[in-house]
Structures are given as C-alpha cells and as structure tokens.
Amino acid sequence: MIIFNFFVVSLRHNLNIIIVMKKYISLSVACPYCMKSLMDEEIKLNGFPGIKLNIRTETDRGTIHLCSLYECFDHKSDIPIKDGEIVEFSCPHCNKELLVKEECHLCDAPMVSLMLKTGGRVSICSRKGCSNHYVAFQDLSTELSSFYNYFGE
Numbered sequence: 001m002i003i004f005n006f007f008v009v010s011l012r013h014n015l016n017i018i019i020v021m022k023k024y025i026s027l028s029v030a031c032p033y034c035m036k037s038l039m040d041e042e043i044k045l046n047g048f049p050g051i052k053l054n055i056r057t058e059t060d061r062g063t064i065h066l067c068s069l070y071e072c073f074d075h076k077s078d079i080p081i082k083d084g085e086i087v088e089f090s091c092p093h094c095n096k097e098l099l100v101k102e103e104c105h106l107c108d109a110p111m112v113s114l115m116l117k118t119g120g121r122v123s124i125c126s127r128k129g130c131s132n133h134y135v136a137f138q139d140l141s142t143e144l145s146s147f148y149n150y151f152g153e
Helices: 140-151
Strands: 002-011 016-025 039-045 048-056 061-066 075-077 088-090 099-103 110-116 121-125 133-136
Touching (some): 039 075
Antiparallel strands (some): 039 048, 048 061, 061 075, 110 121, 121 133
C-alpha cells in the first residue's frame, strides 16, 4: 500500500506555491523459513499492521512490532531494549532465528532478513538505534516488476 503525504510550502507571501509529495510504502513481509506472514492486523503502527517478531536481549525475551512503512523506525516492544543493544529476532510461528551472516556496514551488527510478499527481501540492522536497512531482489527483472505492479506509481 502506498500513502502520499502532501506538503504545501508558501513562498514570497503566497505568490508561488510548491507541492512536495513524499511516498510511503507499507511493506508486507513473511518468514524466510516457514513463509508465514509476519503482519499483525491487531497491532498497528502509524495506521498500518505491525511486523510481529519474537526478540531476545541480553537479559530478557519478548515480542516487538515494527512499523511496516519503509523508512519508519517506530516500534512497540513488551520488554525494554537499551540503545545500541544488539537484539536477536525470530519468527513467532516457527521460532527460527532471523539473523543472517551479513554484517551491517554502519555498525558491524548482524543483519535481519525478512521476505517481501511481492518478492525479494528487506534487511534491517539488529542494533537498536542503527538506521541501516534496504530492499534487495534476487531475480531483479521478475521481482522488481512484481514490486512495481503491487506498489505502482
């Protein structure tokens, strides 16, 4: 789903108006192992279903809901997570750990990989406070076409 956020900026006493559009994309993801949806319709962040994951910190276990809007870092967790702490993420259905062997190029923490329902994957850093994340496609032609058809212009 795509949301358009409109900003109207007035210049020189309303003589010129510039409209800036920012596109928000809500990503639907699944576990790369059991392929079950990780979307939680009951817990919404910014009006969209949250991405539900099990988490483990150095001292506790719990559940986290990540905002499904790309470029949004909002989340809700039922346990405290310290800034800078590396968190282990796992699927709430099959309990498989979602950390991959890839390291974050910003902070060297392990990356977490989730499957996009449209094809491809989204990866996020496992360190709280790190903003590294990206979308990747394996079969660029097919998956990018599917992504474009789903999200459109």
